[in-house]
Amino acid sequence: MKTSAKELSCAAHGVSVAYNENPVLLNVNFAAPAGTITGIIGPNGAGKSTLIKAMLELLKPLSGTAEFFGGPLKTARSRVGYMPQSRSVDWDFPATVREIVEMGTYGSLGWGIRPGKKQRQLTAAALAQTDITDLAKRQIGELSGGQKQRVFLARCLAQNPDLLILDEPFQGIDKSSQQAIIAVLQELRDSGKTVVMVHHDLKTVPELCDRVLLLNGTVVAAGTVAEAFTAENIAKTFNAPLDLQSLGLTL
Numbered sequence: 377m378k379t380s381a382k383e384l385s386c387a388a389h390g391v392s393v394a395y396n397e398n399p400v401l402l403n404v405n406f407a408a409p410a411g412t413i414t415g416i417i418g419p420n421g422a423g424k425s426t427l428i429k430a431m432l433e434l435l436k437p438l439s440g441t442a443e444f445f446g447g448p449l450k451t452a453r454s455r456v457g458y459m460p461q462s463r464s465v466d467w468d469f470p471a472t473v474r475e476i477v478e479m480g481t482y483g484s485l486g487w488g489i490r491p492g493k494k495q496r497q498l499t500a501a502a503l504a505q506t507d508i509t510d511l512a513k514r515q516i517g518e519l520s521g522g523q524k525q526r527v528f529l530a531r532c533l534a535q536n537p538d539l540l541i542l543d544e545p546f547q548g549i550d551k552s553s554q555q556a557i558i559a560v561l562q563e564l565r566d567s568g569k570t571v572v573m574v575h576h577d578l579k580t581v582p583e584l585c586d587r588v589l590l591l592n593g594t595v596v597a598a599g600t601v602a603e604a605f606t607a608e609n610i611a612k613t614f615n616a617p618l619d620l621q622s623l624g625l626t627l
Contacts, residue, residue, distance in 0.1 A: 384446065385410045385539040385570035386431065386456075391440035393423065393430050400426050402594045404440070408539075408587065411568045413561060415575040415585040417605075419614050422592045424574040425461065425543050432458055432541065444539065457537030459528050461544050462521070473519070473527050474512040477502050480534030495534075502534040505563075507556055522553025529557060533564075540564065542573035546580075558584055581605055 387407035393400045401423040408414045416424045429435045431442035433449055444452040457480070469476075480502065481495035503509045506526040511519065516527060525545055532540055540561075546554050561571050561584070575581065581588060581601065588605045590596040590613040597604040597613075 383410055384408065384443070386442065386444045386541075386572060388427065388431055389441050389443070391427060391430055391442065392438045393426050393435065394438050400593065401430070401437075404591070404595055406589045406595065406598045408570055408572050410538075410570050411565060412586040413565050413571040413573070413584060414587040414589060415573060415581055416589045416591060417575060417578070417581065417610075417613065418591040418596075422613075424591055427591065428458075428541050428543060428572070428574065432456070454535075455538040457532040457535045457540045459532045459540070459542040459545060462524060462528070462547055468517055471516055472512065473508060473514050473516060474499060474503070476516055476527055477530045477534050480531040498534045498536060502530040505533055505560055506530040520550070520553075522549035525549050526553060526556065529560065533560075537569070539570045539572070542571065544574050544576065546575070546577060554580075578610070 384407050388404050391404040392402050404423075404427055406414075416427065418424050426435070430437040430440075431449075442449065444456055449456065478495060478499045481498050500509070503512055506529055508523065508526050508530060511523060511527070516524065519527065525547070529542070529545060532542070545557055545561075549557075558580070561573075564571060565586070575585070582605070585601055585605075587598075587600050589598045590604060590609050592613050592615070597606075597609040
């Protein structure tokens, strides 16, 4: 059965991107139905982060469009949360964990309006959901890699978005933080929200994702994990046969 535009949280239509006239992405099409987790999978330099930045209008594509909940980003910006890569964040910024998470609520406020009771409640809920309430008064620069990732996921959650776009949320984190974040993402999916994330750990894809976009400059395969995440498609994506058994995969 086809999914209608109204049931899609986001979609890319023919997105192409170049840096300094060097093509990075060519004619990328994919869609993320509501209430699913989609993993964007591919080797380094495949254009994974570039795709989501182009969709979010953080860089200008050569061609193509993106839609969110059936319309352009400007009509749905408050419903879309974005978590960038950890290496793009200034960890020396002088702020506490609570202050960072509360920043996720600012989009719902008018210019010059300070956060109130509702924003404090959203902040507290996001801290609790990511299990970092005990870190609320800590300076962001004092935290471990896994704790930092939870903080920026919590900031995204404090916005209360219907769609979360995450750029490598498991990068450089410990096993316990990874499991905690997986639990949060699955809880969000089960509540009807949508997650689209750049992901590099192939062995966790079947556990975590409902759908995949296999990408290497262009789309190799896209669809459900059962349809698209095959040994043949993985080999095409990474330009080499992979030892799936060593990765813990039995496809």
